[in-house]
Amino acid sequence: MTRWPIESSAVRTMGYDAESSTLEVEFSSGDVYRYYSVAPADVEGLILADSKGTFINQVIKPRYRFRQVGGS
Template identity: 95%
Template sequence: MEKIRRWPIESSAVRTMGYDPESSTLEVEFSSGDVYRYYSVAPADVEALILADSKGTFINQVIKARYRFRQITG
C-alpha cells in the first residue's frame, strides 16, 4: 500500500491522521509517535472521528472495537 497522506489534528492523543477512501484505510499517528493503520473503515466513522470532542476516546471506543488494525511504526 502506498503511503497515506496525513494532516494535523487538534488533539492531546492524536498528532496526525489520514484516510484513503480507495482502500478504506485510516492511518493515525498518536502523540507518542506510534502510527497505526485501521482497515475497512467506514467513511461515516472517519467523519465521526473528525467531529469527535475526544479523538483518543473515539478511537479507543469505536475504531479499535470495530476495525482490524496494525501498528506500522513505534
C-alpha cells in the first residue's frame, strides 16, 4: 500500500486502500498498523484532524479491527 507523509508528531505516514477499506498508519516510533473496514468519512476525519494521534486513539482504534504489520 502506498503511504504519504503526514505533518504530525505521532504519525509519519498513512495510506488508504478504498477497495478493501484498509487504513495503514506508520507511527513516529516506526510501528506500522493496519485498520480494517475503515469508513471513508473516518479517513477524511483523520486527514483533517488537528491531532492525528488523538483522532486515532479516540475514533479509529475503538471502532476498527487492527493488527501490527511492521516495526518493533
